[in-house]
Amino acid sequence: MKKICLTFLFAFILCCQNSEKHxxxxxxxxxxxxxxxxxxxxxxxxxxxxxxxxxxxxxxxxxxxxxxxxxxxxxxxxxxxxxxxxxxxxxxxxxxxxxxxxxxxxxxxxxxxxxxxxxxxxxxxxxxxxxxxxxxxxxxxxxxxxxxxxxxxxxxxxxxxxxxxxxxxxxxxxxxxxxxxxxxxxxxxxxxxxxxxxxxxxxxxxxxxxxxxxxxxxxxxxxxxxSWGIVTNQLGKHKLINALSSKDLENPNFKKIGQDKVQVLKDGFYFGNYLNKGFTLKVEAxxxxxxxxxxxxxxxxxxxxxxxxxxxxxxxxxxxxx
Missing domain, CATH: 3.20.20.80 (Glycosidases)
Known part of the structure; x- marks a missing residue:
């Protein structure tokens, strides 16, 4: 039991040292x-x-x-x-x-x-x-x-x-x-x-x-x-929106179509940009x-x-x- 505790303590110390290495x-x-x-x-x-x-x-x-x-x-x-x-x-x-x-x-x-x-x-x-x-x-x-x-x-x-x-x-x-x-x-x-x-x-x-x-x-x-968002229109052209997160995709006007990816359901201004229905928006973080x-x-x-x-x-x- 003592040996197990010492092993655990050593592993814990090593983990802490690695986290503070840089x-x-x-x-x-x-x-x-x-x-x-x-x-x-x-x-x-x-x-x-x-x-x-x-x-x-x-x-x-x-x-x-x-x-x-x-x-x-x-x-x-x-x-x-x-x-x-x-x-x-x-x-x-x-x-x-x-x-x-x-x-x-x-x-x-x-x-x-x-x-x-x-x-x-x-x-x-x-x-x-x-x-x-x-x-x-x-x-x-x-x-x-x-x-x-x-x-x-x-x-x-x-x-x-x-x-x-x-x-x-x-x-x-x-x-x-x-x-x-x-x-x-x-x-x-x-x-x-x-x-x-x-x-x-x-x-x-x-x-x-x-x-x-x-x-x-x-x-x-x-x-x-x-992180940022990548907007793609129906022609496959892309545009960046800086500082978007996954939380920003939680909008009733968006339909989830993948991990951190949504489709716009309604024309409108989102994050300072006008996005049309059908555009997709993917967040990279x-x-x-x-x-x-x-x-x-x-x-x-x-x-x-x-x-x-x-x-x-x-x-x-x-x-x-x-």
């Missing part, structure tokens, strides 16, 4: 910074001092670089976390860009980051993260931008890493940073006709990451906790079982990594255990 925090990806009670409580429970916060996007508009959807803040956004600025840059920004333009872009990105940090009184981290789905055709220019931004800012520059950039690393190139954040989601397009979960299909992810242990830069991991399977896979590939969950939203965090 430090974690969140991305914040809304345009207006605000925190409700659930989000504050969830953020306060994280065991790292950082919150990865999207500041703005960069696009090329009429041949000029433009910051898009620059972040604003209300009085509810109060945190002791150090704010790590994240800037999303569209890949086509780096097509046909000159060295002079790269320097101009790096200077202006850092200047706008500094302005927002000062305006909002953030507790500033010693890191800036750049999010870009670079390709073999833009890697030279993008990597030059990262190097220049580090030189200008004096900060640690990190960047995101997509699944195809791991699998095809020889073609994509290795960014000149000390750490990357592996985006373990967007395994396929939500606009394809597929039965797979386009946010996270674990078999597809494992195939992309067969050799992730050989990647030559320190890797931390971004895991998804978000992430379960803790999926996340645990990904973590178990990565534990065998990577010696150590922190987790950044995408993203901090009361609608998502209440459905998960961290």
């Amino acid at each position: 430090s974690y925090t969140f991305y914040y990806w809304r345009t207006n910074l605000s925190l409700n009670t659930t989000e504050k409580e969830t953020l306060n429970k994280t065991n790292t001092p950082y919150l990865y916060t999207r500041f703005f996007d960069i696009e090329k508009v009429n041949g000029k670089f433009q910051p898009i959807a620059v972040v604003t803040k209300d009085e509810t956004f109060k945190t002791e976390k150090e704010i790590v600025p994240v800037v999303f840059i569209k890949n086509d920004v780096f097509y046909d860009i000159t060295l002079e333009e790269i320097h101009f872009l790096a200077n202006n990105v850092f200047s706008l980051i500094q302005k927002k940090q000062k305006d909002f009184g953030f507790k500033i981290a010693h890191e800036i993260q750049i999010d870009c789905d670079w390709t073999a055709g833009t890697n030279k220019e993008y990597f030059t931008f990262l190097t220049k931004l580090k030189e200008i800012s004096g900060k640690q520059i990190t960047c995101t890493l997509r699944l195809h950039q791991v699998k095809n690393s020889k073609l994509s190139g290795i960014p000149p940073v000390r750490k990357v954040y592996l985006m373990c989601y967007s395994t396929s397009s939500p606009l394809e006709n597929s039965s797979r979960n386009s946010i996270l299909d674990v078999p597809t992810l494992k195939d992309y990451l067969k050799s992730v242990n050989k990647y030559p830069i320190k890797i931390d991991v971004a895991l998804p906790i978000y 992430i379960t803790d079982d999926q996340l645990n399977e990904v973590k178990a896979f990565l534990d065998k590939k990577l010696s150590d990594y922190a987790i950044v969950y995408y993203h901090l939203d009361g609608k998502f965090v209440s459905d998960h255990k961290f």
Whole structure:
């Protein structure tokens, strides 16, 4: 009996250690910074001092670089976390860009980051993260931008890493940073006709990451906790509605036709979109079982990594255990 109890105690301790193995925090990806009670409580429970916060996007508009959807803040956004600025840059920004333009872009990105940090009184981290789905055709220019931004800012520059950039690393190139954040989601397009979960299909992810242990830069991991709805019309064309959950499908004007899938029975506005009778709506979400399977896979590939969950939203965090 004593031996059984000791065995159970050891298994329990081991289970607890595994659940606490990885430090974690969140991305914040809304345009207006605000925190409700659930989000504050969830953020306060994280065991790292950082919150990865999207500041703005960069696009090329009429041949000029433009910051898009620059972040604003209300009085509810109060945190002791150090704010790590994240800037999303569209890949086509780096097509046909000159060295002079790269320097101009790096200077202006850092200047706008500094302005927002000062305006909002953030507790500033010693890191800036750049999010870009670079390709073999833009890697030279993008990597030059990262190097220049580090030189200008004096900060640690990190960047995101997509699944195809791991699998095809020889073609994509290795960014000149000390750490990357592996985006373990967007395994396929939500606009394809597929039965797979386009946010996270674990078999597809494992195939992309067969050799992730050989990647030559320190890797931390971004895991998804978000959900969305995919609308399909009678012609088979698709449209995304962000932040939908299975609970949103509980509507007398919807007929259930599958797991997390309904058919619209009556024309009308739903979730800010006009949907016609006959349209179908499928919700894709992430379960803790999926996340645990990904973590178990990565534990065998990577010696150590922190987790950044995408993203901090009361609608998502209440459905998960961290």
